[in-house]
Amino acid sequence: MIARLPSGQPYAPPAGLSVLHADAQILVVDKPSGLLSVPGKDPGLEDCLEARVRAAFPDALLLHRLDMDTSGVMVFARTRLAQRHIAWQFEKRSLEKRYVARVWGRPAGDRGRVDLPLICDWPNRPLQMVCHARGKPSVTDWALLAVEGAASRLAVSPLTGRSHQIRVHLREIGHPILGDRFYATGDALAAADRLQLHAESLTLRHPEGGAWVSYTAPVPF
Known part of the structure; x- marks a missing residue:
């Protein structure tokens, strides 16, 4: 039987595990698009990045997530101390995250900031x-x-x-991400066979010594 997501979409994640970096404190991997970060609640959704990582690295501890359709860099801790250290960086927003997105249309100007408060759309x-x-x-x-x-x-x-956040903010300024099954419609949805959003790099202070380190996953589109 084919596993299905709550939306009814078939769940057929790509195989494998791509490790970008591993040491005694942290593990950095490149999550593929189409793979859940953590197990889903419904039967058949147990396969996820966290499960694959822990099968290969039993001491790995989850720190954050990416949307199922988003690909790119994710970091796991390998000790409780590293988990607390990096979780604090996420909480204080002291680490740097860079994504690459392909969007419909051309934005006005060469750069900008979107400052719009977000909340879950509970009925949807x-x-x-x-x-x-x-x-x-x-x-x-x-x-x-x-x-x-x-x-x-x-x-x-x-x-x-x-x-x-990125998906809604870019849609709100009139430039939905290509292939976004949640927030794009028409030509923008049809323009790509996957969500064109990738977590390209993550820069943080290493929990052992505190030096800045940066990890990058090549953009697949």
Whole structure:
């Protein structure tokens, strides 16, 4: 029987585990698009990045997630001390995250900031929405990398870490991410066979010694 996501979409994640870096304190991997970060609640959704990582590295500890459709860099801790150290960096927003996105159309200008509060759209979860009354502060910076026909390639840096933040913010400024089955429609949805959003790099202080380190996963689109 084919496993299905709550949306009814078949769940057929790609195989394998791509390790970018491993030492005694941390593990860095490149998550493929189409693979859950953590197990789903429904039967058949046990296969996920966390399960694959722990099969190969039993001491790995989860620190953060990426959307199933998003690919790119994820870091795991390998000790409780490293987990606390890096979790503090996420909490204080002291680490640097850079994404690459291909979006529909060309934004006005070469760079910008989206500052719109977000909240879960409960009747339509897991979708998120802008809500000025009850939403949590959410800020995303973007910069134009290239114009590619009817699309544009952007470097994106989320300054907060809300669910679907980049996807909603880019849609709200009129430039949905190509292939985004949640927030794109028409030509923007049909323009790609996967979500064109990739966590390209993560820069943080290493929990052993505190030196800045940066890990990069090549953009697959």
